[in-house]
Amino acid sequence: MIEGINITKRFGDRIVLENVTVRFDKGKTNLIIGQSGMGKTVLLKCLVGLFDFEQGEVFYDNRLFSKMSFTEKKSIRKEIGMLFQGGALFDSMTAEQNVMFPLTMFTTMLPDEKRDRANFCLSRVNLENVNDMLPSELSGGMKKRVAIARAIALNPQYLFCDEPNSGLDPQTANLIDELIKEITLEYDITTVVVTHDMNSVLEIGQKVYFIYKGKLWWEGDRDNILHTVNPELKAFVFNSELTRRLKPV
């Protein structure tokens, strides 16, 4: 379980997050949704400790993460897998080396074991024959998938995904959603997914937080999101023909 309590984050004198409180349960796929530029990525980065924030606390299974020293944080970070919005693959390494990197740094696995594990993770995101390709030789969606493979390589306890299926075709996007759901259940981990894809919301939104202008505007799940009366959320949810057809009357 991950909790962010009363998080307020400023850049200069611009408030990007204001008193946001979120709670992500274990074994569930938790979603953060919202329009572009509303602070979803910033919230994620506050939760994993990449951004310092003015006010608030972050707990990982009741361990007060936000006040820990770098060395203390390290033990928790080894349990975190994170997919960045842009992938953030190491561009001097091949796809396979990227996935093997966390294994090299944090396990005593033999090279063959690491390669097997990397291949297993790559196959889970439906990637084959890309092992020796550099990130610059991969398509946008392939990069994203390699990055997901890297994020799950160490069997994380906490999985953060920033827009895992943006830039993917609907089928592959679905496959990634399925994968995230499977991993979450299979290993009973805490998963947080940032998305603005309504498909994913309905697919894996066991818990949904809607961020609007840096504030927590609504929380619920995939079942009650279609019945919302919140005008901003309604505008977000029913913006396309497809979702308008789902609108309960």
Add this chain to the structure above:
Amino acid sequence: MKILYHFGRYLNLLLKVFKQPEKRAVYRRQFMIEIDNLGYASAGIVAIISVFMGAVLTIQMAFNIDSPLVPLYTIGFATRQSIVLEFAPTIISLILCGKVGSRIASEIGTMRVTEQIDALEVMGINSASFLILPKIMAAMFVFPFLIMMSMVLGVAGGWFAGTTTGLISSYGYVYGIQSFFHMYDIWYALTKTVVFAFIITSVSAYHGYYTKGGALEVGNASTSGVVYSSIAIIFANLILTQLLLA
């Protein structure tokens, strides 16, 4: 005030760089890669510049020493002294600063703006140490070899220019470069080199590490990396010369 801010942040980064490197095996491998990237890849340009520098130096010495009271072998002696004391360690370091410094700043800067550094941090890796320490160590190790090569090639270039233009006999030149030789001069030069290597890698890494923004800022970081490490080298040169030779 700005300069104090940067200096403070630079020292802070260095503290982070030298704190607890994680997996030694991984660092060793990075170290070897950096020796290749920073040292081996610079050998060509160092060689070319050294030969021509030595050649020009010898010709200039010959033109400046046209008094019959000064023996001709002084040309060889003076060429050697200039190369060993100043041209090889300082000028070549400035050249390396342009080549290696811009590479380091833009490599690390790109990793910053594409969130690769964040990715390392999230994994619990000390990114500063992981990225910068192998570069500093590799440069401090390999630059002295480049500078020694530069000395040899510079003196050889001088010999070639001096003898082919007929300004000095081969015997005279070789006699000159052997006279009044003090091993201490070499140590002095190599000490400077090691300090410069540290400055180049750490200052340009600093500028890359704190890049904010995108491709444009990476370019700026690369430029400031080179500019500030060059300035730092010039100052360090003055101080070290005062300390070591005076």
